[in-house]
Amino acid sequence: MPTIGIFVNLQKDRYLDVTRQLVDELTHQQADFYLETSIAAALQIPEFGMEEEELYRNCQVLMALGGDGTILGVARRAAPIGIPIAGINLGRMGFLTEIEIGDLKKVVRQILAGRYEVEHRMMLAAKVTGPNRPEPLEIQCAMNDLMVTRHSVNRMLRVVLEANNGLLDRFSGDGVVIASPTGSTGYSLSAGGPIVDPLLPCMVVTPICAHTLHSRSMVLSRDEEIRIRAARPEEAMLLMVDGQESYAIFPGDEIAVARSPYEALFLRLQARDFYSLVRNKLWEWSQ
Amino acid sequence: MPTIGIFVNLQKDRYLDVTRQLVDELTHQQADFYLETSIAAALQIPEFGMEEEELYRNCQVLMALGGDGTILGVARRAAPIGIPIAGINLGRMGFLTEIEIGDLKKVVRQILAGRYEVEHRMMLAAKVTGPNRPEPLEIQCAMNDLMVTRHSVNRMLRVVLEANNGLLDRFSGDGVVIASPTGSTGYSLSAGGPIVDPLLPCMVVTPICAHTLHSRSMVLSRDEEIRIRAARPEEAMLLMVDGQESYAIFPGDEIAVARSPYEALFLRLQARDFYSLVRNKLWEWSQ
Amino acid sequence: MPTIGIFVNLQKDRYLDVTRQLVDELTHQQADFYLETSIAAALQIPEFGMEEEELYRNCQVLMALGGDGTILGVARRAAPIGIPIAGINLGRMGFLTEIEIGDLKKVVRQILAGRYEVEHRMMLAAKVTGPNRPEPLEIQCAMNDLMVTRHSVNRMLRVVLEANNGLLDRFSGDGVVIASPTGSTGYSLSAGGPIVDPLLPCMVVTPICAHTLHSRSMVLSRDEEIRIRAARPEEAMLLMVDGQESYAIFPGDEIAVARSPYEALFLRLQARDFYSLVRNKLWEWSQ
Amino acid sequence: MPTIGIFVNLQKDRYLDVTRQLVDELTHQQADFYLETSIAAALQIPEFGMEEEELYRNCQVLMALGGDGTILGVARRAAPIGIPIAGINLGRMGFLTEIEIGDLKKVVRQILAGRYEVEHRMMLAAKVTGPNRPEPLEIQCAMNDLMVTRHSVNRMLRVVLEANNGLLDRFSGDGVVIASPTGSTGYSLSAGGPIVDPLLPCMVVTPICAHTLHSRSMVLSRDEEIRIRAARPEEAMLLMVDGQESYAIFPGDEIAVARSPYEALFLRLQARDFYSLVRNKLWEWSQ
Known part of the structure; x- marks a missing residue:
C-alpha cells in the first residue's frame, strides 16, 4: 500500500471537516499517511505530522484538498519528484480536481488498492539569463502558464518573441502568456487563446491586449523554445508562474520558455x- | 527521372509565359512531362497533352502554377494517389506555394535529381449520412477546412457538435469551420481561430459569428471524430470544402469530420x- | 380612445389563445380594434377583420404578439406612418417586446387611457444605385441592421466603405453589418460589435469575419452616410434587412446607408x- | 494677439532644434510667448521663462511640442482653465497632434491671426470615496481613459459596474477601462473596444481580459455615471489616468466615473x- 501525503488548503477547509473525514477513512483502512505538521497538530494527531519538504520525499501518492489553485502549487513541487496527485475538490468545479467529497470513501479504497490510472500532463519550464545575473534564474515547472508583463505602470510593453527558427512575433501590449495545454482554459483563455485538448503536444502563445492589432494566438509544437525579451533594452518586466509566483525580470534579460x-x-x-468540464466552466463563468 | 505533370491556373498565367518557361526548361533538361490537353494545345505541343485524370495517374511529381487556391484543388486530387506537389507561385506570397518563378531553372534540376524532401500534411475527411441519403456522401480530402453554414438567408443556425466523448459544444451563429493545421491560417483565422503549427497533430474547431457569446475556438486531437448537426431537424445547411466546393446538407443529415x-x-x-510566412501574410493582410 | 390594430405571429400563438384573451379584454373595455382578416376569421369574428394594409392606415396604436422578430417586421411598416407599437412577448425575453402576457388586462387599460410614453428609436435606410438599375432600390426602414455579404459561395469579399469624408475602411471578409443602436445587441454583437445604448445617436459598422485582421468595429455619428461597394466591380452581393428580407446587389452597385x-x-x-435586459440575454445566450 | 505658452517634451526635441525654430518664428512675428523656465534657460533666453503653473495662468494659447502622450498631460491641465492647445508633432503620426514641423511658419501666422477653429473634446472625471478616505479623491480630467486594475500580482479581479439604473455588468478579469470617445483609439482598442467618432457623446466601457467570457465592450451615453468597485471588499485596486498617473484604490473604495x-x-x-488617421495608425500598428 502506498504512503499517502495530504495537503490541505486551509481557506477551503477552514474547520478541517473534510480533512478529518479523510483521515478517519485512511485510519479505518489502515493506510500509512502523513499531513503537514501544523495540520496534524490542529487535528491532535501530531504523530502523523511531517514537514512539507518531507511529505514530498516520503510519500508515494499525494492527496490535495482544495481547488485548482491548490493543485497548481502541489503539482509544481511534486512533478520533479514524480509523485502522482489526487485532487479533492473543495471549491467550485475544477479542471484539476478529480474527486468529489461524497466519493472519499470509495476513492480511498481505490487508491490504496492501486486501481487508478496516471495521466501525464506536460509542464513548462523557463530560464532567465541576462547581463546582471551571474547565475540564470531557472523555473523548473509551471503547470498552467508563464506570463510576462510590464513591470511598472507605464502602459505599453514592446515584446519580441523568437522560436527555434528565429523571429516569431513582435508586438506592443500588456505582455504575453505562454500556456501548457492544461493551462489553455486558464488565463490564456481570457487573453483570447483557444481551448486546447490537454493531451495535445503543444504550447499556446497569446499576446495580452496587443496594440498591434493583427497579433493572434499561436499554437506551437511543444518542441519549440520560445525566447522573450523587451524590445527596449532598458525595460524591466515581470514573470509570473501559474499566476501564483512572480519574479522580477531585469533590463536586458531574456526568458527562454x-x-x-x-x-x-x-x-x-x-x-x-x-x-463537458469546459462547457460547465464556461457556463459557470458566464454567470 | 520522375515524369512531371503540370497544372496551370490560367487566370494567373494568362499568356502562358511562365508555363512556356517551365516547359522549355524541362525540355532542355530532357525530362518526361505532360500538361492538360488544352494547355498543351495552346502551347502548340499537343503531343505533351494528357487528360486531367491521366495526369494524376501517370506522373510521379506534380507541378502546379498558380496561388494557394490552385494548390488546394490539386492537393485534394493528388493526396489519395500519393503524388507529391511542387507549387510555383504566380500570385502574392502563399503558404502552399514553394517555388518562386526566378528559381525555376534551379528547381527543375533539383526535382529531376530527386534532391528534395517531402512534407506530409494532414487532411480532413467528411462523411454525411441522413434519412434522405441511401448512400452517404463522402469527402475524402479537404486540405484547409470544412465549413458548415446555414443554407438559406434566415440568419441564425443552431449547431450541435459532438466528439468522441459526446457533446462538444452547442451554439447559435452563422456556422462552424473545422480546419486542419495547414488551414489554420485560412478562413479559420478570420473566424477568430488561432495560428497553428502546420505539423501539429490536431484539428481546429471555430464557431462562425456565434451568438452564444462564450463559444471559443477549440484545438482538438486529430484522432477525434467531430459530428455536426443542426439542432432543429428541419434545417438545411451547406458544407464547403476548402472554400471551393459546396454540398447541400439535407434536414436530418449528420456530418462526421x-x-x-x-x-x-x-x-x-x-x-x-x-x-516568417505568417508575419509576412499578416502584414500583407493589414494593408 | 385609440383604435387598436393587432398583429399576431401564428407560430408563437398557434391556437390563438393569447390573441383571444386580448380580444376579450378589448371587447370588455369597449375598445375599437381590428385584426388581420384571416385571424379574425379564425376567431369567428370576421367583422373585426381588416387587410394588413388597412390596419396600418386605420389604427392609432399597434399591438404585436410575438417575439423580437415579429416586432422588427411591424416596426419597418409602422415607422413611415408614425404609429406606435406595443409588443406582447410570446417568446423568450426580448429587447423589443414590452409586455408580458400576465399584464395584458392592466396594459390594455393603460393603453386605452393613453397612460404611456412613446420611445423614439433611430432606424436605418439604404439606397442602392448602379449601372444596371434605371431606378435606385430604396429601403426606407431597417430597425436593427443592414448586412451586406458575398452572394455566392466563393469565400471572400473585398469591401470598400466610404463615409462623409471619404474612405472609411477597406477589408476582405464575409461582409459587413451596419447596425442601429437598437440593433447593436443583434447580429452585430455576434460579429464582434459593442453593446450600444439604444438612444445614442450613432451607427455601428462591423466587419464580418474580416481576413484583414486589424479591422475593428466602428461607432459612427448617425449623420454619416456610409457607402458600400465591392472592390472587384464584377462581384455580386446580397443585402439583408433585419435578417429578414434579402435583396440582390448587382455588380457595380453602390449601397448608401x-x-x-x-x-x-x-x-x-x-x-x-x-x-438588465442585456445581462439577462447574455446569460440566456450563454446556455 | 494671444500670448503663447510653449511646452516641450525634451525626449522628443533633445537638442531643442524645433523649439528654437518655433521661438525664432514667434520672435520674427513679434508675438508674446513664454516657455518653461528651464527650457528658456537652455535656449539662453531666460527672460522668456515662466514657471509651469504660470504658463497655464498667463497664456491664451498653448503650443505643445511632442507626441500624443505630451498632449494628454497638457490637456488635463489646460482644460479646467479653458485654454486651447495646438500640438506640434515630433513623433510618429498622432491622433492629437495637429501640426507638422514643416508647417510651423504658416501655422504661427494662422494662430496669431486667430484663423483657426476650436474643437471641443469630452473628458472624463472620477471621484473615489471610501471608508478610509476622510476626503474623496477627485480626478478632474482624463483625456483618453480611466483604467481600474488589480493592484497586486494575484491574477484575477472581480469587478462590479453600476450605472444610473443600477447594475451594469459584473465580471472577473484584469480590470476595466472607461474611455472617452477620443480615447477609443488608445488602450481601449487593445482591450477589444470599438473605434468611436471622437465627437460622439458617449463613454466606452471595456473589460480587460475578462474571464467571464460573455463580457463585451459597451458604449454608453455620456450622461451615465459609472460606479466601479471590487466585488471582494478586501481587494485593493489601481486607478490609472491616461496611462500616465496612477492612484491607489483602497479596499472598500468606490470609483464614480x-x-x-x-x-x-x-x-x-x-x-x-x-x-484616415485611424487607417494610418492601424497600418502603423500592424508593423
Missing part, C-alpha cells in the same frame, strides 16, 4: 470528459 | 520558416 | 433597464 | 479626416 523535463502526474479514478 | 486517411505531400526544396 | 427619416415608435408602459 | 465638467480645447487649423 520550453517544455519542462518533468510532467505532472494526476490520478485518474474514472473516465472524464474534458469538453 | 475526421482526419483523412490520405495526406497531402509537398515538395520541400529549401528550409522554410512558417512563422 | 444612412439614418432613416423615420423612427420606430415604441410604447413604454413602465421604467425599463436596458442593461 | 462621469463626464468631466471641463472639455479639452484643440486648435483646428485645417480639415482633418479622423478615419
Whole structure:
C-alpha cells in the first residue's frame, strides 16, 4: 500500500471537516499517511505530522484538498519528484480536481488498492539569463502558464518573441502568456487563446491586449523554445508562474520558455470528459 | 527521372509565359512531362497533352502554377494517389506555394535529381449520412477546412457538435469551420481561430459569428471524430470544402469530420520558416 | 380612445389563445380594434377583420404578439406612418417586446387611457444605385441592421466603405453589418460589435469575419452616410434587412446607408433597464 | 494677439532644434510667448521663462511640442482653465497632434491671426470615496481613459459596474477601462473596444481580459455615471489616468466615473479626416 501525503488548503477547509473525514477513512483502512505538521497538530494527531519538504520525499501518492489553485502549487513541487496527485475538490468545479467529497470513501479504497490510472500532463519550464545575473534564474515547472508583463505602470510593453527558427512575433501590449495545454482554459483563455485538448503536444502563445492589432494566438509544437525579451533594452518586466509566483525580470534579460523535463502526474479514478468540464466552466463563468 | 505533370491556373498565367518557361526548361533538361490537353494545345505541343485524370495517374511529381487556391484543388486530387506537389507561385506570397518563378531553372534540376524532401500534411475527411441519403456522401480530402453554414438567408443556425466523448459544444451563429493545421491560417483565422503549427497533430474547431457569446475556438486531437448537426431537424445547411466546393446538407443529415486517411505531400526544396510566412501574410493582410 | 390594430405571429400563438384573451379584454373595455382578416376569421369574428394594409392606415396604436422578430417586421411598416407599437412577448425575453402576457388586462387599460410614453428609436435606410438599375432600390426602414455579404459561395469579399469624408475602411471578409443602436445587441454583437445604448445617436459598422485582421468595429455619428461597394466591380452581393428580407446587389452597385427619416415608435408602459435586459440575454445566450 | 505658452517634451526635441525654430518664428512675428523656465534657460533666453503653473495662468494659447502622450498631460491641465492647445508633432503620426514641423511658419501666422477653429473634446472625471478616505479623491480630467486594475500580482479581479439604473455588468478579469470617445483609439482598442467618432457623446466601457467570457465592450451615453468597485471588499485596486498617473484604490473604495465638467480645447487649423488617421495608425500598428 502506498504512503499517502495530504495537503490541505486551509481557506477551503477552514474547520478541517473534510480533512478529518479523510483521515478517519485512511485510519479505518489502515493506510500509512502523513499531513503537514501544523495540520496534524490542529487535528491532535501530531504523530502523523511531517514537514512539507518531507511529505514530498516520503510519500508515494499525494492527496490535495482544495481547488485548482491548490493543485497548481502541489503539482509544481511534486512533478520533479514524480509523485502522482489526487485532487479533492473543495471549491467550485475544477479542471484539476478529480474527486468529489461524497466519493472519499470509495476513492480511498481505490487508491490504496492501486486501481487508478496516471495521466501525464506536460509542464513548462523557463530560464532567465541576462547581463546582471551571474547565475540564470531557472523555473523548473509551471503547470498552467508563464506570463510576462510590464513591470511598472507605464502602459505599453514592446515584446519580441523568437522560436527555434528565429523571429516569431513582435508586438506592443500588456505582455504575453505562454500556456501548457492544461493551462489553455486558464488565463490564456481570457487573453483570447483557444481551448486546447490537454493531451495535445503543444504550447499556446497569446499576446495580452496587443496594440498591434493583427497579433493572434499561436499554437506551437511543444518542441519549440520560445525566447522573450523587451524590445527596449532598458525595460524591466515581470514573470509570473501559474499566476501564483512572480519574479522580477531585469533590463536586458531574456526568458527562454520550453517544455519542462518533468510532467505532472494526476490520478485518474474514472473516465472524464474534458469538453463537458469546459462547457460547465464556461457556463459557470458566464454567470 | 520522375515524369512531371503540370497544372496551370490560367487566370494567373494568362499568356502562358511562365508555363512556356517551365516547359522549355524541362525540355532542355530532357525530362518526361505532360500538361492538360488544352494547355498543351495552346502551347502548340499537343503531343505533351494528357487528360486531367491521366495526369494524376501517370506522373510521379506534380507541378502546379498558380496561388494557394490552385494548390488546394490539386492537393485534394493528388493526396489519395500519393503524388507529391511542387507549387510555383504566380500570385502574392502563399503558404502552399514553394517555388518562386526566378528559381525555376534551379528547381527543375533539383526535382529531376530527386534532391528534395517531402512534407506530409494532414487532411480532413467528411462523411454525411441522413434519412434522405441511401448512400452517404463522402469527402475524402479537404486540405484547409470544412465549413458548415446555414443554407438559406434566415440568419441564425443552431449547431450541435459532438466528439468522441459526446457533446462538444452547442451554439447559435452563422456556422462552424473545422480546419486542419495547414488551414489554420485560412478562413479559420478570420473566424477568430488561432495560428497553428502546420505539423501539429490536431484539428481546429471555430464557431462562425456565434451568438452564444462564450463559444471559443477549440484545438482538438486529430484522432477525434467531430459530428455536426443542426439542432432543429428541419434545417438545411451547406458544407464547403476548402472554400471551393459546396454540398447541400439535407434536414436530418449528420456530418462526421475526421482526419483523412490520405495526406497531402509537398515538395520541400529549401528550409522554410512558417512563422516568417505568417508575419509576412499578416502584414500583407493589414494593408 | 385609440383604435387598436393587432398583429399576431401564428407560430408563437398557434391556437390563438393569447390573441383571444386580448380580444376579450378589448371587447370588455369597449375598445375599437381590428385584426388581420384571416385571424379574425379564425376567431369567428370576421367583422373585426381588416387587410394588413388597412390596419396600418386605420389604427392609432399597434399591438404585436410575438417575439423580437415579429416586432422588427411591424416596426419597418409602422415607422413611415408614425404609429406606435406595443409588443406582447410570446417568446423568450426580448429587447423589443414590452409586455408580458400576465399584464395584458392592466396594459390594455393603460393603453386605452393613453397612460404611456412613446420611445423614439433611430432606424436605418439604404439606397442602392448602379449601372444596371434605371431606378435606385430604396429601403426606407431597417430597425436593427443592414448586412451586406458575398452572394455566392466563393469565400471572400473585398469591401470598400466610404463615409462623409471619404474612405472609411477597406477589408476582405464575409461582409459587413451596419447596425442601429437598437440593433447593436443583434447580429452585430455576434460579429464582434459593442453593446450600444439604444438612444445614442450613432451607427455601428462591423466587419464580418474580416481576413484583414486589424479591422475593428466602428461607432459612427448617425449623420454619416456610409457607402458600400465591392472592390472587384464584377462581384455580386446580397443585402439583408433585419435578417429578414434579402435583396440582390448587382455588380457595380453602390449601397448608401444612412439614418432613416423615420423612427420606430415604441410604447413604454413602465421604467425599463436596458442593461438588465442585456445581462439577462447574455446569460440566456450563454446556455 | 494671444500670448503663447510653449511646452516641450525634451525626449522628443533633445537638442531643442524645433523649439528654437518655433521661438525664432514667434520672435520674427513679434508675438508674446513664454516657455518653461528651464527650457528658456537652455535656449539662453531666460527672460522668456515662466514657471509651469504660470504658463497655464498667463497664456491664451498653448503650443505643445511632442507626441500624443505630451498632449494628454497638457490637456488635463489646460482644460479646467479653458485654454486651447495646438500640438506640434515630433513623433510618429498622432491622433492629437495637429501640426507638422514643416508647417510651423504658416501655422504661427494662422494662430496669431486667430484663423483657426476650436474643437471641443469630452473628458472624463472620477471621484473615489471610501471608508478610509476622510476626503474623496477627485480626478478632474482624463483625456483618453480611466483604467481600474488589480493592484497586486494575484491574477484575477472581480469587478462590479453600476450605472444610473443600477447594475451594469459584473465580471472577473484584469480590470476595466472607461474611455472617452477620443480615447477609443488608445488602450481601449487593445482591450477589444470599438473605434468611436471622437465627437460622439458617449463613454466606452471595456473589460480587460475578462474571464467571464460573455463580457463585451459597451458604449454608453455620456450622461451615465459609472460606479466601479471590487466585488471582494478586501481587494485593493489601481486607478490609472491616461496611462500616465496612477492612484491607489483602497479596499472598500468606490470609483464614480462621469463626464468631466471641463472639455479639452484643440486648435483646428485645417480639415482633418479622423478615419484616415485611424487607417494610418492601424497600418502603423500592424508593423
